[in-house]
Amino acid sequence: MDGSSEIAAQDSGVWAFGPDRPLALDSGSRLDNLEIAWRSFGTLNADRSNAVLICHALTLDQHVAGTHPVSGKEGWWTRLVGPGRPLDPADWFILCSNVIGGCNGSSGPGSVDPATGKAYGLTFPVITIGDMVRAQAMLVEAMGISKLAAVVGGSMGGMQVLQWAADYPERLEAVVCVASAARHSAQNIAFHEVGRQAVMADPDWRGGAYAEAGVRPEKGLAVARMAAHITYLSEAALQRKFGRELQNDGLSFGFDADFQVESYLRHQGGSFVNRFDANSYLYITRAMDYFDLAAPHGGVLAQAFQGARDVKFCVLSFTSDWLYPTVESRHIVRALNAAGAEVSFLEIESDKGHDAFLLDEPVMDGALRGFLDSVRRRW
Amino acid sequence: MREDFREILRLVRPGARVIDVGCGEGELLELLVREKQAQGRGLELEASGVSACLARGLAVVQGDADRDLDAFPTRAFDYAILSQTLQATRNPRHVLSELLRIADRAIVSFPNFGHWRVRWSLMARGRMPETRALPEPWWSTPNIHLCSLADFNALTEDLDLRTEHCAALARGQAARPIDPARGIENWRAENALFLLSRRQPDPEPEPSDPPRDLFGS
Numbered sequence: 001m002d003g004s005s006e007i008a009a010q011d012s013g014v015w016a017f018g019p020d021r022p023l024a025l026d027s028g029s030r031l032d033n034l035e036i037a038w039r040s041f042g043t044l045n046a047d048r049s050n051a052v053l054i055c056h057a058l059t060l061d062q063h064v065a066g067t068h069p070v071s072g073k074e075g076w077w078t079r080l081v082g083p084g085r086p087l088d089p090a091d092w093f094i095l096c097s098n099v100i101g102g103c104n105g106s107s108g109p110g111s112v113d114p115a116t117g118k119a120y121g122l123t124f125p126v127i128t129i130g131d132m133v134r135a136q137a138m139l140v141e142a143m144g145i146s147k148l149a150a151v152v153g154g155s156m157g158g159m160q161v162l163q164w165a166a167d168y169p170e171r172l173e174a175v176v177c178v179a180s181a182a183r184h185s186a187q188n189i190a191f192h193e194v195g196r197q198a199v200m201a202d203p204d205w206r207g208g209a210y211a212e213a214g215v216r217p218e219k220g221l222a223v224a225r226m227a228a229h230i231t232y233l234s235e236a237a238l239q240r241k242f243g244r245e246l247q248n249d250g251l252s253f254g255f256d257a258d259f260q261v262e263s264y265l266r267h268q269g270g271s272f273v274n275r276f277d278a279n280s281y282l283y284i285t286r287a288m289d290y291f292d293l294a295a296p297h298g299g300v301l302a303q304a305f306q307g308a309r310d311v312k313f314c315v316l317s318f319t320s321d322w323l324y325p326t327v328e329s330r331h332i333v334r335a336l337n338a339a340g341a342e343v344s345f346l347e348i349e350s351d352k353g354h355d356a357f358l359l360d361e362p363v364m365d366g367a368l369r370g371f372l373d374s375v376r377r378r379w
Numbered sequence: 380m381r382e383d384f385r386e387i388l389r390l391v392r393p394g395a396r397v398i399d400v401g402c403g404e405g406e407l408l409e410l411l412v413r414e415k416q417a418q419g420r421g422l423e424l425e426a427s428g429v430s431a432c433l434a435r436g437l438a439v440v441q442g443d444a445d446r447d448l449d450a451f452p453t454r455a456f457d458y459a460i461l462s463q464t465l466q467a468t469r470n471p472r473h474v475l476s477e478l479l480r481i482a483d484r485a486i487v488s489f490p491n492f493g494h495w496r497v498r499w500s501l502m503a504r505g506r507m508p509e510t511r512a513l514p515e516p517w518w519s520t521p522n523i524h525l526c527s528l529a530d531f532n533a534l535t536e537d538l539d540l541r542t543e544h545c546a547a548l549a550r551g552q553a554a555r556p557i558d559p560a561r562g563i564e565n566w567r568a569e570n571a572l573f574l575l576s577r578r579q580p581d582p583e584p585e586p587s588d589p590p591r592d593l594f595g596s
Binding site (some may be wrong): 312314330333334337338340342343344345346347348349363366367369370371373374377 | 418420426429430431432433434435436437438439440441442447449450451452455
């Protein structure tokens with residue numbers, strides 16, 4: 001096991017579970033030699049009661065704060081994690097793990113299959129949000145944390161925290177679910193399918209075995225990202241940022257990026273392929289599409305939360321988020337009320353679309369600070 | 380402390396499950412949690428109020444009394460409090476019956492439109508009253524369904540509700556228990572506060588019943 005058992009103020013590593021600890025998957029297959037990449041901030045207190053797990057969204061990673069080792073950019077939730085911020089490492093032990101199926105250090109389709117000595121590619125088993133959470137639970141347990149003060153996540157991270165509440169309520173004090181849903185809607189699945197088809201239509205994808213051929217389906221992945229990126233914004237945000245502004249004087253009467261919005265999307269797609277793996281994109285979008293927390297509970301979402309009535313919930317949504325609209329959060333709130341759990345809910349006024357959860361939204365920060373402070377006051 | 384808060388604190392049983400509908404920044408809810416060890420929940424329309432409640436460590440859901448009480452299961456609470464809000468709802472009758480669906484008792488306070496100042500103002504000036512209890516002009520008031528003590532009393536009868544307690548409230552004065560059926564109180568009470576329950580409580584739901592909808596409520 002090369003994961004460290006002593007956790008410093010800021011630490012990172014890859015926890016490797018031995019062949020004796022396979023991960024049983026929802027699909028019925030299993031994953032051997034499980035590896036989970038993680039990063040932490042702050043120190044576990046003596047009774048190990050101050051741990052917060054942050055669950056990341058589709059294309060993010062464990063570098064929630066601090067400097068990203070590859071891009072050199074700030075962590076994706078630096079706004080919330082840091083000295084004087086709602087999650088202050090002076091108070092909390094903040095842990096973020098890379099999901100399985102990902103491409104930032106955890107077991108995923110780019111990992112080497114111990115059985116063949118080659119990258120898994122499409123032979124990597126299909127995973128679910130439940131599998132991701134089961135792997136996280138193994139990591140948390142391996143670190144000696146029997147109860148998390150909170151699990152916090154937005155978008156796909158929000159799906160994970162709801163799954164935590166359904167599967168491990170006794171290991172949680174509080175749950176924060178931002179801009180998410182208890183199931184993926186038909187529209188969400190439809191957009192994901194566009195992305196997957198773009199990846200798979202790229203001749204360099206090669207049935208998922210592009211690594212062996214030494215190529216990458218960059219064009220397809222870039223298109224997938226462009227389509228997805230539109231869903232993360234709002235009409236108002238696009239209009240405010242770009243309108244119909246042109247790149248240069250006049251129209252080119254060709255198919256170059258005449259409009260600034262085209263150039264912006266091309267840039268988003270282009271930079272994405274440098275930091276993300278195409279097969280991971282397929283696996284993780286699939287996991288999200290399969291997500292339906294009520295399904296294993298007879299379609300009754302409240303049943304999924306039956307064990308969580310002692311857990312404190314905070315659910316947040318944004319007015320202009322049309323990918324995970326407020327009505328989805330209200331479903332969660334209603335089910336939590338029906339289950340008798342203590343739930344708070346706030347819809348935040350924003351024109352930034354789904355991406356608002358990653359952007360400067362003082363109301364969200366204030367709500368999170370208040371909620372997390374009240375959790376902290378309990379211990 | 381506001382006189383209606385003091386009266387509500389007096390009425391609520393220690394350790395009760397309470398929802399404050401239109402809880403604002405959670406002042407009353409915090410008192411109930413602190414002094415009555417209540418399991419307090421709030422429903423509030425304004426985001427700023429919800430944020431303030433969260434900062435106080437209170438559990439609050441953003442929502443509208445007219446539309447969002449259906450998010451709460453039947454008999455989830457011992458008390459549902461609606462303080463000075465009924466007159467601002469679009470459908471007071473529906474809100475009142477929803478309060479007594481989600482809770483065993485409702486505590487409702489409202490400005491009495493039958494108060495002598497209101498009557499005097501309308502009679503003498505022939506214009507919509509602006510009083511201490513109703514300070515806004517007619518075109519900007521949030522109060523769209525004003526009623527008198529006698530009107531409210533008739534509504535509770537119509538909904539087959541039992542008035543367990545009724546008090547008259549005026550700023551700076553202790554609550555005064557009253558009989559809402561006495562005509563004189565309809566002149567005297569500036570604000571009224573009712574503690575209501577159902578005359579015929581709903582039968583306990585069968586535990587073996589299959590859930591009625593997606594939420595099992």
